[in-house]
Amino acid sequence: DADVTQTPRNRITKTGKRIMLECSQTKGHDRMYWYRQDPGLGLRLIYYSFDVKDINKGEISDGYSVSRQAQAKFSLSLESAIPNQTALYFCATRGTGQLNEQFFGPGTRLTVL
Amino acid sequence: AQSVAQPEDQVNVAEGNPLTVKCTYSVSGNPYLFWYVQYPNRGLQFLLKYITGDNLVKGSYGFEAEFNKSQTSFHLKKPSALVSDSALYFCAVGTGGFKTIFGAGTRLFVKA
Numbered sequence: 001d002a003d004v005t006q007t008p009r010n011r012i013t014k015t016g017k018r019i020m021l022e023c024s025q026t027k028g029h030d031r032m033y034w035y036r037q038d039p040g041l042g043l044r045l046i047y048y049s050f051d052v053k054d055i056n057k058g059e060i061s062d063g064y065s066v067s068r069q070a071q072a073k074f075s076l077s078l079e080s081a082i083p084n085q086t087a088l089y090f091c092a093t094r095g096t097g098q099l100n101e102q103f104f105g106p107g108t109r110l111t112v113l
Numbered sequence: 114a115q116s117v118a119q120p121e122d123q124v125n126v127a128e129g130n131p132l133t134v135k136c137t138y139s140v141s142g143n144p145y146l147f148w149y150v151q152y153p154n155r156g157l158q159f160l161l162k163y164i165t166g167d168n169l170v171k172g173s174y175g176f177e178a179e180f181n182k183s184q185t186s187f188h189l190k191k192p193s194a195l196v197s198d199s200a201l202y203f204c205a206v207g208t209g210g211f212k213t214i215f216g217a218g219t220r221l222f223v224k225a
Contacts, residue, residue, distance in 0.1 A: 004156070031211060040122070042203060042217040043157075050211065058212075090156055094211070099145055099164050102213065104156030 003027045006091050006105040013081050014113050021076045021108050023091030031094040032074040033102065034058075034066060036087040043090065049074055081112040115140045117206045119216035126194045127224050134189040134219045136204030145207030146187040148178055151218075152200045160202075163187060174198070194223045 004025045013019050023032065030051050035043040035058075045058030047066040055066060063085060067075045078085055088109050092102040116139045126132045138144055145164055149157040161172025168180045178189045189202060204216040 035215075040217055043215040045212060048212065092157075099162075099207065101147055101149075101159040101162055102157075104149075104158070106154070106156045 002106070004091060004093055004103050004105040006089075006108050008108060009106065010109045012111045012113065015082055017081050019078050019081055019110070021089055021091075021110070023074045023076070023105055025072050025074075025091075025093045025103075025105075027093050027095070027103060028071075029093035029095050029103070030071065031096075032068070033092040033094070034064075034074065034076045035090045035092065036060065036085075037090060037107075038087050046076065046089075078110075078112075081110075083112045086110060086112045115206055115214050117204050117214055117216040119202075119204055119219045121219050122217075123220045123222065125222045125224065128196050129193050132191050132194040132198070132221065132223070134202050134204075134221060136187045136189065136216060137185050138187060138204070138206045139185065140206055144180075144185075144187075146178075146180065147205040147207070147213065148172065148176070148187075148189050149203045149205060149215075150174075150200050151203065157203060160189070194221075196223045196225050199223045 007022045033048045034046040044060050049068045052068050065077045090107050091105040094102045118137045147162045148160040151157045163170045163180045171177045201218045203218050205213045
């Protein structure tokens with residue numbers, strides 16, 4: 001089984017709708033991240049969490065919110081989706097220590113019409 | 114500010130030839146550098162990292178990277194490319210905190 005899973009894998013929604021993307025991990029890592037990937041822009045950080053009680057905004061948090069329900073679960077919500085939020089979204093985890101690599105989920109492809 | 118640049122959007126190489134994917138960085142303090150690979154419809158996978166020590170770092174799938182402090186570069190290399198190496202490659206820099214800054218990515222095409 002995959003260490004980091006994301007649901008759904010694909011989602012098409014309409015402008016103004018609220019949607020939630022979910023991420024679960026079995027690696028036992030405290031640190032979890034949400035990124036969005038756009039062609040030519042690489043990965044940009046939306047939110048990150050060091051533990052259940054610690055949530056931090058990334059560089060592009062406007063229009064998004066997150067919830068860390070447990071060490072293993074980190075959800076990303078779009079309160080009112082807009083077309084420029086169409087992108088590929090990745091969840092990632094990281095072990096303790098700033099020198100460790102990240103482990104990524106398979107991604108959620110979101111299309112906002 | 115910390116940043117990382119991948120100057121090539123795409124690199125084309127023939128199978129069996131050596132490949133290089135370029136990366137330059139800008140950080141204050143000691144750099145922590147990473148390479149990740151993304152295959153179609155998959156998340157990013159870690160290839161290798163430089164923290165300290167030898168300037169030549171060996172990683173997964175026969176890849177290696179050369180750290181050059183004077184040129185602030187961390188180029189990814191492989192002596193003999195395979196068609197299966199075709200993917201999107203990301204260079205990244207650790208910021209000294211708990212965030213990672215990713216480059217825009219370089220698409221590698223290996224032709225048979």
